[in-house]
Amino acid sequence: MIDEIRAHLDALAKPRGAMGRLEALATELVLTQGRIDARTAPRRIVLFAGDHGCAGEGVSAWPSEVTQMMVATILSGRATSNALAAAADCPLRLVDVGMMGPRVAGPDFFRDARIGDGSAPLGTGPALSVAQFDAAWAVGAAEADAAIDAGVTLLIAGEMGIGNTTPAACLTALLTALDPDAAVGRGAGADDAVLATKRRIVASAVARAAGVGDLREAIASVAGYEIAAMAGFYATGARRGATLLLDGYVATAAALIAERLAPGSVRAMIAGHRSAEPGHGAALAALGLTPVLDWEMRLGEGSGALVALPLLDAAAALLNDVVRLDQIGADRAD
Numbered sequence: 075m076i077d078e079i080r081a082h083l084d085a086l087a088k089p090r091g092a093m094g095r096l097e098a099l100a101t102e103l104v105l106t107q108g109r110i111d112a113r114t115a116p117r118r119i120v121l122f123a124g125d126h127g128c129a130g131e132g133v134s135a136w137p138s139e140v141t142q143m144m145v146a147t148i149l150s151g152r153a154t155s156n157a158l159a160a161a162a163d164c165p166l167r168l169v170d171v172g173m174m175g176p177r178v179a180g181p182d183f184f185r186d187a188r189i190g191d192g193s194a195p196l197g198t199g200p201a202l203s204v205a206q207f208d209a210a211w212a213v214g215a216a217e218a219d220a221a222i223d224a225g226v227t228l229l230i231a232g233e234m235g236i237g238n239t240t241p242a243a244c245l246t247a248l249l250t251a252l253d254p255d256a257a258v259g260r261g262a263g264a265d266d267a268v269l270a271t272k273r274r275i276v277a278s279a280v281a282r283a284a285g286v287g288d289l290r291e292a293i294a295s296v297a298g299y300e301i302a303a304m305a306g307f308y309a310t311g312a313r314r315g316a317t318l319l320l321d322g323y324v325a326t327a328a329a330l331i332a333e334r335l336a337p338g339s340v341r342a343m344i345a346g347h348r349s350a351e352p353g354h355g356a357a358l359a360a361l362g363l364t365p366v367l368d369w370e371m372r373l374g375e376g377s378g379a380l381v382a383l384p385l386l387d388a389a390a391a392l393l394n395d396v397v398r399l400d401q402i403g404a405d406r407a408d
């Protein structure tokens with residue numbers, strides 16, 4: 075397929091390779107869909123919300139209640155993810171997979187699929203059982219199915235869940251060769267004391283998970299509801315031929331799960347950006363992905379993917395909307 079893509083790009087009314095890295099991105103896009111006329115529309119972002127027992131163990135600068143506040147903000151349309159989704163013309167959905175607090179009643183882009191009121195604290199025991207993990211995976215898989223049934227070709231998963239860079243660090247250390255300390259960053263703004271607690275908890279949770287014989291059980295023990303849902307979303311989206319545009323560190327932890335439990339999923343993935351979280355580069359490298367952007371963003375909520383999306387639109391426009399040199403009567407001179 076690579077030769078066919080190169081021939082297509084080289085035949086267009088421009089000097090060979092003149093669009094530089096956009097041609098590499100166009101090539102990636104084609105490979106995710108297996109067709110030269112790859113599309114970036116219709117597209118959809120699905121945000122998965124979940125809480126984490128470990129937030130109560132001192133791993134985050136913020137309390138779990140902020141998840142509920144941000145979910146209310148997303149439902150009001152005023153969060154970063156809403157603004158960027160609107161700017162990129164990307165319809166947004168929000169799914170409660172496992173938040174704490176009262177159930178939310180929302181507009182039609184909200185779905186209550188809550189499986190539990192937050193995961194268990196992973197510093198002292200497994201975060202999720204295999205049954206909880208599988209139920210969350212199924213929620214994400216159903217979201218991908220619904221989107222693809224509606225004609226969507228490009229999918230973005232985002233997350234909201236205070237504490238979730240801790241399971242992301244655990245999963246990255248568990249599923250790549252990265253040292254647990256190198257997998258831990260400041261997340262949403264941990265100070266030195268919180269960072270030290272986070273390092274200690276991640277190291278012990280990873281050591282415990284590494285001793286669990288069953289891979290699914292080991293993953294579940296350091297995962298979270300929204301992360302498991304994103305993994306199911308990715309695995310299903312990949313199986314059904316959609317392009318998956320990845321966000322930051324938390325999203326990539328879910329991508330690592332998807333690739334491990336549904337091998338080959340990575341063929342559908344494009345990395346939108348490299349987050350400022352220090353372990354993200356290693357997580358992307360383990361998947362063999364090169365990020366489109368490296369802009370020191372570290373929010374989550376799908377924001378990095380949404381910032382990269384217009385570049386994918388440019389790649390699709392190059393593939394689909396440019397005339398060939400022979401059609402304008404010019405001879406190749408390069």
Ligand SMILES: Cc1cc2ncn([C@H]3O[C@H](COP(=O)(O)O)[C@@H](O)[C@H]3O)c2cc1C
Pocket residue numbers: 133134135136140144233234235236237238239240260261262263264373374375
């Ligand atoms: C106001 C606010 C909005 C956010 N939007 C995404 N996150 C991001 O930060 C959290 C993970 O960082 P940690 O593991 O350090 O808690 C997640 O909710 C993630 O989505 C936010 C965090 C905050 C505080």
Ligand SMILES: O=C(O)c1cccnc1
Pocket residue numbers: 239261262321322323324325349350351371372373374375
């Ligand atoms: O890269 C991410 O996904 C990220 C970074 C910081 C906080 N929340 C998410």
